Amino acid sequence: MSRRSALRAIGTAAVVGGVAGCAAGTGTGGVPATPAQAATTSFDPYFPGEGAGGFLVNHYALDLSYAQAVGRIAGTATIRLLPYTALSGLSLDLAAGMTVVSVRANGAAARFSRQGDKLHIQPGAALPSGRMALLEIAYSGQPAPVSVAGVGSVGWQAGATDVSAVSLPIGAPTWFPCADHPSLKAAYEISVTAPAGVSVLANGRLVDKQPQNFGTRWTYRHDGPMAAYLATIVIGDLAIETSSGPSGVQIRDAFPARLADQARSDFGRQGQMLKTFASLFGPYPFDVYGTAALDGVNALSQAGSLGGTYGAQTLGLLDVSLIDGRRTHESLVARALAAQWFGASVSVSSWASIWLSTAFARYAEWVWLEKSGGLSADTSARAAMTRLRSLGQDLILADPGAERILDERVALRGACFLHALRLTMGDYTFFQVLRVWCSRNQSGAAQTEDFLQVVPDVYTAQDLTAFMAYWVSAARLPDLP
Template sequence: MPRSVPIAPAALLLAVLLTGCGLAGCDGGVKGTPGGSGLRDPYFPKAGNGGYDVTHYDLTLAYDPNDGDQRGGRLTGTATVTARATHALSAFDLDLRGLDVTDVSVEGRAARWNRAGQELTVRPRGDLEKGETFRTTVRYHGTPQTITDPDGSKEGWLPTADGALALGEPIGSMTWFPGNHHPSDKATYDIAVTVPKGLRAVSNGELTDERTTGHRTTFTWHTAEPMASYVATIAVGHYTVSRSTTSDGLPVYVAVDPAQTAASRKVLARLPEIMDWARYTFGPYPFSSTGAIVDRPDDAEYALETQNRPVFPGAPDTATLVHELAHQWYGDSVTPKTWRDMWLNEGFATYAEWLWDEDHDGDTADRTFTSLYAHGEDDYEDLWAFPPARPSAPGRISDTPVYLRGAMVLHKIRRAVGDDTFYDIVQGWAATHRHGNADTADFTAYVEKRAPDKDFTGIWKDWLYGDGKPDHA
């Protein structure tokens, strides 16, 4: 056997260049690269992260509203994020705003990490292969932040008179747990929250355990269906809880601040009725429970379609309850791919209000549409400010055109195809993209496929993407 000869450094470099092999050798593996810090969303480019897809969040949290240096209390958390690598990774990012990180591990091994703004960059000890499922555990603590959005509204962790309320649209969930905080990455959840005895912690999905030890109580919630992080919630405080079922046995869990119990009683009694109507109108309900959280009017500035259990600041009216429950189909189950597609959430939910009125001796949807077209700008001065599919700025994704002009687009489709085909489209859209993501192009293609004999060019051009008030209703 010939005697082996050490390779000189220059020869080694030449071998690397000629063979394309790294210094680790040619074993067929691919060296990992860092995942992207942000998904380049057209309105929130730093939201979310590239290189992996989250499948499950396991959050173990403890919150005491009276502990901490400032109003907002103290949150201690351990988040285990299970994900699948979509390409070989040498590092990846998680979104986490504020809070202090204690340590990070990947697959049980301590990992290097650093913070920069909302980015928590994690460097595992070894590269992650494409397709590999891996678990990242982050331990953290601190006072969660309240975020002021571009439109001036508050989200994130909202301190209340007796606890806190976590609302996450569009980016607030990163204030209380690390993750891939973009609507395009949905996952299942287990959330356990420990609070001082006497308080309750309400979240999404089903309550699987409630256990008191000493002066603290732990509430454990499980969400089995995929959920975008912006519709995850935690509400901590004193609540009056009622449990019931709908006519077909769907569990209903309602938590109401005691100060709102009397004002909410009548409208919340209609929840099963609304659910029956919504299932008939939109198709099978996509989740395993329903309900509501009603806090005090000063606790938040808006209602939000948090999955399974919408949140309301004070007793809602019937229209608002219909709107947020309709979002369970359109927004929570069928979730936008980017924040540009918000009209697919709000247009559908607003049109649900019109349909409810039509089916309950109110104005027909056609009369509502006609009135808006004729003089809607008298009540909504920004009605024609921009097209629903192209909000003019991040701070305008929840403005009037997204809601009302979005609903008007749906009514134009209904006029074009007739009621039978229209309801086939409404139900089929929800069924086709159940628990998934979709954008405006997906929707227009779906409509055209379901009504191939119709020309929708004018509707898309003038109503969906067109600037200003269309020339004809």
């Protein structure tokens, strides 16, 4: 399914669902007349309260000020969106702890209300179908992470020395209003004014840095498209270094100054990783990448799959405790980079297909180990199979459940499935499958069924339908070939 088809299906389903659930009269174009009755969900069964319907977001412009002493942000989110049908009301996700000051729709004041973590907006005039609309939302508050069952604490994270927004899966609304579903992707411009002497990182390239009042305003621009959960800012006392990577990709790393020498060593082969992965998966999909060493990324490891690293879009995050100057954890740097192809560029169209990101990135980590003189991917896969056999055999790869999206079995079993495919069809055809997968779905969203279709499109020597179904749809662990 193409990105536009997937997004249109979600948007249409949300509009229909919103209309079907109305008891009161409807507004223009058959859309519910009051915001609370408008479509308020992406209808993803894993997180049914998240996401929105009836429109596609084209661009987010966030202009925020950060008060470090009290941990507060204040600013404006300007959101450009395209309605699928005339909208007299619409909804966005925003944590209940954030206070909305005002909302404007196409330049005019709009009514709004709050219901839990939803912001309901009622423009003064219906937003016409097929015509870009502009929302301006002024808000403020002291952002805080939210707890997600089976995952842990996600969203805005305040560490001992820095702040970061690590939003997988539903943490983005802790710091900005958005339509929070992985298939709803947009371009971003993120500006943050922080105290002087503090550095700011965000997705994309730094396009402006100016003194502002008693601080500095940093502006990053990323043409995306990007899912909200991959939108990230980092604020802290960090040194930022940039260099030129292969094919004009800018490499931008950040780390505490005291760890500069160690971090330069641990991150030093990212250029080689970019070349290796591009040769296997296709061209790097963005124009900048780097790794930031931060305090507290390990807090996301309690579910087992992330392991002290996180692949936000154009920016990998690595727990500072893993920096040792000996490249001990270099494979985690490679995993976060691989997530740019698998998860950022090719996103999932539903949370049930999360293995298309975590498992593919894990397998790429094994491939990097193999290509850089470490363990072979076969050795890594067989070790993972031993680990999997010691765990419960009750997980379905293609539908693990909301509380298990970061279960280590999802990443490990999915990576072993990929290795089983490689053993079956040979290296040349296997990596051709991955290149076609990345090319066909670049900048889009896909699901498990889409990958299962790519395989026979490329590999025709034998029918692998039953073989693949056993790996993705059965609970019992198969054997590697």
